[in-house]
Amino acid sequence: MTLELVLLPAAGLFSLGLYGALSQQSIVMIMMGIELMIGGLITAAAGFWHFLAPTAPAGQVLVVAAVVAMAVEMAMGFAVTTAVYRADRVDMADMAGELRG
Amino acid sequence: METLVFGCLAVTALTMGWLVFVLGSMARVTFALLAALVCVGGVTMLLGLPYLGVVLVLMTVMEMVIMAVFMIAYMMNPAGLMPMSMVHNRYGAMAIAAGVFLALAAGILLVPWPARPAGEPPADTTFQLGEALMGTQMLTMTVLGLVLLSTMVAAIVLATARGRYDRYGDRLERRVPRDPAAGGTGGAGR
Numbered sequence A: 001m002t003l004e005l006v007l008l009p010a011a012g013l014f015s016l017g018l019y020g021a022l023s024q025q026s027i028v029m030i031m032m033g034i035e036l037m038i039g040g041l042i043t044a045a046a047g048f049w050h051f052l053a054p055t056a057p058a059g060q061v062l063v064v065a066a067v068v069a070m071a072v073e074m075a076m077g078f079a080v081t082t083a084v085y086r087a088d089r090v091d092m093a094d095m096a097g098e099l100r101g
Numbered sequence B: 001m002e003t004l005v006f007g008c009l010a011v012t013a014l015t016m017g018w019l020v021f022v023l024g025s026m027a028r029v030t031f032a033l034l035a036a037l038v039c040v041g042g043v044t045m046l047l048g049l050p051y052l053g054v055v056l057v058l059m060t061v062m063e064m065v066i067m068a069v070f071m072i073a074y075m076m077n078p079a080g081l082m083p084m085s086m087v088h089n090r091y092g093a094m095a096i097a098a099g100v101f102l103a104l105a106a107g108i109l110l111v112p113w114p115a116r117p118a119g120e121p122p123a124d125t126t127f128q129l130g131e132a133l134m135g136t137q138m139l140t141m142t143v144l145g146l147v148l149l150s151t152m153v154a155a156i157v158l159a160t161a162r163g164r165y166d167r168y169g170d171r172l173e174r175r176v177p178r179d180p181a182a183g184g185t186g187g188a189g190r
Helices: A003-023 A027-051 A058-088 B002-020 B026-046 B050-074 B090-110 B125-133 B138-159 B164-168
Strands: none
Touching: A003 A027, A003 B002, A003 B026, A003 B090, A027 A058, A027 B002, A027 B026, A027 B050, A058 B050, A058 B125, A058 B138, B002 B026, B026 B050, B050 B125, B125 B138
């Protein structure tokens, strides 16, 4: 196992998530794309810690921060989905156009 | 052996991640994402971080169960029984994602990474993390705690159908709250 071997799937997961977050219309599916992107970030952070600086605990703390970001993204995403759906009966990003300039 | 397990986990994670945006049924989509993130947890464990890997797997399982409920509650076509396209600007998104992947891959392959890690990993990585969070990284831990608390408060505020401003007026001036049904502390139409 090498660092490149770990980082390449991480970049793949990130790009797959990016494709989903950009192309999906449903707000819940956009959140799934963002989850995949954070999954790629976690893989990369764990790889960097393992292969470059295993003595530095800050690398592990970065993974903890990414996991917390995942949980926060999920909770706030569902809260916003609920608020938008309650206001307009809308579950698609294209139809939630209140902020369109 | 380690490389073989890692290869299986990585391929499964990528396949499942791809299936998330291909499958029609939302139950299948949710479990595909769950499988992808469980593989990420497995990779984390394989890289010598068993505690973080287990935390990630447990958290993802709970998240996906909640997500399945939300999918069925909000999505137009949760079972995928009506074939319909739920994407916009598909080729633009594909081009951007492919471009990002190529740029990242170029960076990964071209950067001269150090051949050897700087030092030996500690015997107990969980101990290393706990000591850091309770010592030098205490500020990070405190901030993360505050972020989680404010997320709880903000999520409840956003998700509440009728808050105190609906019940007591914009300036909170009503003595008796206006509720749709009488009873409790409220009084309808009073």
